[in-house]
Amino acid sequence: MTASTGRSYRRPIALFWWLSRRSYLLFVLRELSAVFVAWFVVYLLLLVNAIGDGAPSYARFVDWSGSSWVLVLNLIALAFVLLHVVTWFGLAPRAMVVRLRGHRIPPPQIVAAHYLAWLLLSAIVAWVVLR
Amino acid sequence: MADEITLEVARYRPEVDSSPVMQSYQVPLREHWAVLDGLTYIKDQLDGTLSFRWSCRMGICGSCGMTVNGEPVLSCATFLTDYAPGPVRVEPLHNFPVIRDLVIDIEDFMAKLPTVKPWIVRDVQSPVEQGEYLQTPEELEEYQQYSMCINCMLCYSACPVYALEPEFIGPAAIALAQRYNLDSRDEGAAERLEVLSSPEGIWACTFVGECSAACPKGVDPAGAIQRYKLTAATQTVKNLLMPRSKR
Amino acid sequence: MSTFHDVVVIGGGGAGLRAAIAVAETNPALRVAVISKVYPMRSHTVSAEGGAAAVSAADDSLDEHAYDTVSGGDWLCDQDAVEAFVAEAPRELLRLEHWGCPWSRQPDGRIAVRAFGGMKKKRTWFAADRTGFHLLHTLFQTALSYSDIVRYDEWYVTKILVDDGRAYGVVAIELATGRIETITASAVIVCTGGCGRVFPFTTNANIKTGDGMALAYRAGAALKDMEFVQYHPTGLPFTGILITEAARAEGGWLLNKDGYRYLQDYDLGTPTPDPVLRNMELGPRDRLSQAFVHEFEKGRTIDTPYGPVVNLDLRHLGAKLIDAKLPFVRELCSKYQNIDPVTSLVPVRPVVHYMMGGIHTDIRGATSLDGLYAAGEVACVSINGANRLGSNSLPECLVFGNRAGRAAAVFAARYRQAVPSAVQAMARDEERRLAEELARHAEGHERIADIRTEMQTTMENGAGIFRDGDSLTKASDQLHELRMRFAHAAIDDHSKDFNTELIALLELGFMMDVAESIIACALQREESRGAHQRTDFPRRDDERFLAHSLIQRGADGTGRVSYLPVTITRWPPGERIYGR
Amino acid sequence: MNHRRSPEPLLWLLFSSGGMAAALMVPILLFLFGIAIPLDWFDPSYDHLSAVLHNWITRLILFGLSALALFHWAHRFRYTLYDGLQLKRYGTPIAALCYGGAVAGSVIAAALLLTI
Ligand SMILES: Cc1cc2nc3c(=O)[nH]c(=O)nc-3n(C[C@H](O)[C@H](O)[C@H](O)COP(=O)(O)OP(=O)(O)OC[C@H]3O[C@@H](n4cnc5c(N)ncnc54)[C@H](O)[C@@H]3O)c2cc1C
Ligand code: SF4
Ligand code: F3S
Ligand code: FES
Secondary structure, eight states: OOOOOSOOBOOOOOTTGGGSSHHHHHHHHHHHHHHHHHHHHHHHHHHHHHHHTOHHHHHHHHHHHTSHHHHHHHHHHHHHHHHHHHHHHHHHHHHOOOEETTEEOOHHHHHHHHHHHHHHHHHHHHHHHHO | OOSEEEEEEEEOOTTTOSSOEEEEEEEEOOTTOBHHHHHHHIIIIIOTTOOOOOOOSSSOSOOOEEEETTEEEEGGGSBGGGGTTOOEEEEOOTTSOEEETTEEOOHHHHHHGGGGOOSOOOSSOOOGGGOOOOOOHHHHHHHHGGGGOOOOOHHHHHOHHHHHOTTOOOHHHHHHHHHHHTOTTOOOHHHHHHHHTSTTTGGGOOOOOHHHHHOTTOOOHHHHHHHHHHHHHHHHHHHHHSTTSOO | OEEEEEEEEEOOSHHHHHHHHHHHHHOTTSOEEEEESSOGGGSGGGGOOSOEEOOOSTTOOHHHHHHHHHHHTTTOSOHHHHHHHHHHHHHHHHHHHHTTOOOOBOTTSSBOEEOOTTOSSOOEEOSTTOHHHHHHHHHHHHHHTOTTEEEEETEEEEEEEEETTEEEEEEEEETTTOOEEEEEEEEEEEOOOOOGGGSSSBSSOTTOSOHHHHHHHHHTOOEEOTTOEEEEEEEOTTTOOBOOTHHHHTTOEEEOTTSOOGGGGGTSOOOOSSOOTTSGGGSOHHHHHHHHHHHHHTTOSBOOTTOOBEEEEOGGGHHHHHHHHOHHHHHHIIIIIOOOTTTSOEEEEEEEEEESOEEEOOTTSBOSSBTEEEOSTTEEOSSSTTSOOTTSHHHHHHHHHHHHHHHHHHHHHHOOOOOOHHHHHHHHHHHHHHHHHHHOOOSSOBOHHHHHHHHHHHHHHHSSSEEOHHHHHHHHHHHHHHHHHHTTBOOSOOOSTTOHHHHHHHHHHHHHHHHHHHHHHHHHOOSOBTTBEETTBOSOOHHHHSEEEEEEEOTTSOEEEEEEEOOOSSOOOOOOOOOO | OOGGGOSHHHHHHHHHHHHHHHHHHHHHHIIIIIIITTTTSOOOOHHHHHHHHHSHHHHHHHHHHHHHHHHHHHHHHHHIIIIISOOGGGHHHHHHHHHHHHHHHHHHHHHHHHHO
């Protein structure tokens, strides 16, 4: 039943509001990691294309990928992707409630399970590629 | 320890100000004094025109939320000595219209709350004479965390999505809906689904997570929303695969 | 401006919300409104920690609950009211369970109960140690489902409109805008809670300023048993934050400065390692608080900057039990006292906690005025007598909130009446008075806070745990003086928008009325009973004072005290025995 | 208001599956092919890589990863534009651009992986 006076003050929102707090900035960086995920897909498809086109084409790709701007870009991308990994795994147990024989598994264990799966998969991929 | 500390308090008097102005006061710096004690000192001894809400001064009534040095906090549970030597900046909670000084307008939340039906919904009410609905401690634990919300609005104040999209139902209201969805006595989940999984509901949340960081009662609204996203999405897929079954 | 509702409930705490739901359920055709000076879920009920009593265990009986209540109240309870109360309490708590209250449970899913002070059986239902919080939010959220309950949130009632012995509504200020409105009604239910803020050191929230008692008193209703003010033995020394009795019920000990469980010296039983019902730390609050004063006089308390304290020892309970049953106690100690009860002693001292007295009502919640009802801490149906037992108050709010709601609904449906012009004139006068208060500048520039603080110390010194004729007479004189100064209190804030200084002024006015009636009743009662301990009359005197004091305002504004016999049904006055 | 037809739940499912897939797979792949191999820390033979790639399981996995990762990007990027730059008023074109991009990318990926 409280009628607003109509005189109340509304604080304007700055365009770059996420600069105002560290936690907001971190959030925006986390969201931007998706751009680098997309870059990775592009890069991956270029690689696939190169391999599909034969050995010389693959060699050219490796040359190009060694050029400094591509390397730097990939390094930055890797940093962002790792930020993605850390935040994603950190938040995962908040969305899922896993139960084992009626008991809720404590969140730290769920996080640990994620990292374990991550290490395992990474090892398999590395093995398949480098075997 | 210095024996005084400066409070810089946001003043907004709609009759004279077009936007808030900061005013400084010197208050005693004493052990055990909360920011709220500083404010009541100002009101009682220095300036009776300062307006703010408070009641229980034990962190349970949810009235005294303010922005202190940029962070949304309960002013009765935030201590001056933690900010020494000061100054301490006290502003109203962000993301809400300011009625006066440190008093914000929370009618928006009060209007949204009933839309998520935060009460027990049952197809059949069994009469009280038949005794309690049984609920094991484990079933209680399932929703207990989400039942701790004191409606203090700190989460809304911390959430940038609420700032940008005032239609967003918001963290506390969704957590309260989940509190009932997860209660073994409740059968209203289907009724709450529509509002919760509307664009103004859970899908507006981008999991900034600041709501949970700000929450003084460990409610974890971000987690509640996230869990509900999973539930709602699975439900949608089920409905797509088996369009005829009702639930 | 004026709006009409069939029933207006003042107060959105446990009692007020329960009453509003009762009206809506009794007669859905009625328009019911809840007016509250804070958002309902901020009401003081939210602070209640320990639990709510109602018989549920197989080895318990209504008679035992009634006897504990009557003897705990030192035989000043009306026993018909007590019988109605214990009979309906279980049903009310179950209803709350059906509405979703997260009561703590036993492993098999049934309601769990805990021990509480002065109770011979375990019968206190609890939701961890946040019982009031869960109870209030459950009621509030359930009330949201009744779309016909209209709420006036953050509206402050300044007057109950009464003409010719009948209530017609209220005048209230909308805080956000300063708008003053007359809200008329066929029935008014006062559920504004207690008045702990009349004292300097209290567990009570800032809003507990006895508004409803003063509103009813000014309107001509009688107040009852106002001299009975409960001190809770365990409050944190600076803040007055309550450490719930449940801490002792779970096994906590009270130790003096020598680490000695001093209660054994005060006829409260012998110490045992595990808690025993109605024994030692599980004695009633009045006796425990009085024991503290004696310890202080013997020099066996500990001095702190915030007064003498004793220690509450919870260490032997262990972290696991404390986290399961007393998590809020742990949170409060660490936040506000910087100590962890798992490893350290908790300093505590008696603190003003609860008002046994209040607006005189019958067992339907009806006051001495037609159409005016009251329930909850503001009322005195007389189930608490001279000393309330812990965990009886929350169920009281529910049982009598429900009863008052139903009675008011019936009344409102039967006696609809046009508002007499005298009432309209009265409302206009009140609106004018408020406008004047807002413009009030005073020559003397008395600060509201100064007068309030002095009133509080006056009450503490004059009508504390122990009082006597001299201290009370002195307090009476000082209050009289403060009354004069109050007329010159200044207000700096002349704005209409959320003017909390104006509210503080009005609250202080109400508190002065309450303070005066406490002193007046205490002065007349020349005996010691329950929470009213006169050092000049140390014995209970059933000959003269097995009676309720009633105070009513005379035409000249002063109160007149008279007596009303206590209703005794089955339990004739006897000795209060604990620990034997 | 008919919320039932809202595509949000499906988009969110794609987004989170993509987020999970990306978190699990992208770091190692990016490290190997974006950093380690270009820097010559490792040098797997072309024949080996080609053989791995022509295995249909690899192709399936790579397609899944690409498509999901793109939807992950689309969803996050859309909301970043909405909130980070306050462009909600251009909601429709932004959504079209993002999810359209993801669909197009997935089609290209499928075509590539099928034709090599
Ligand atoms: C710290 C603490 C712990 C407690 N623990 C327990 C316990 O464990 N068990 C137990 O049984 N009891 C306990 N009690 C006592 C019990 O909580 C209270 O007696 C009870 O909650 C009072 O409820 P109520 O509805 O009467 O009033 P309140 O909850 O105080 O509500 C009063 C309402 O009236 C409104 N109001 C007041 N004045 C005005 C006005 N002028 N205009 C408009 N609205 C107005 C307020 O806004 C509020 O909504 C405790 C009390 C305290 C202080
Ligand atoms: S969820 Fe937490 S922060 Fe939000 S209103 Fe509830 S208690 Fe406050
Ligand atoms: S901060 Fe806001 S965006 Fe979601 S996770 Fe919390 S509601
Ligand atoms: S005053 Fe109640 S939460 Fe701070």
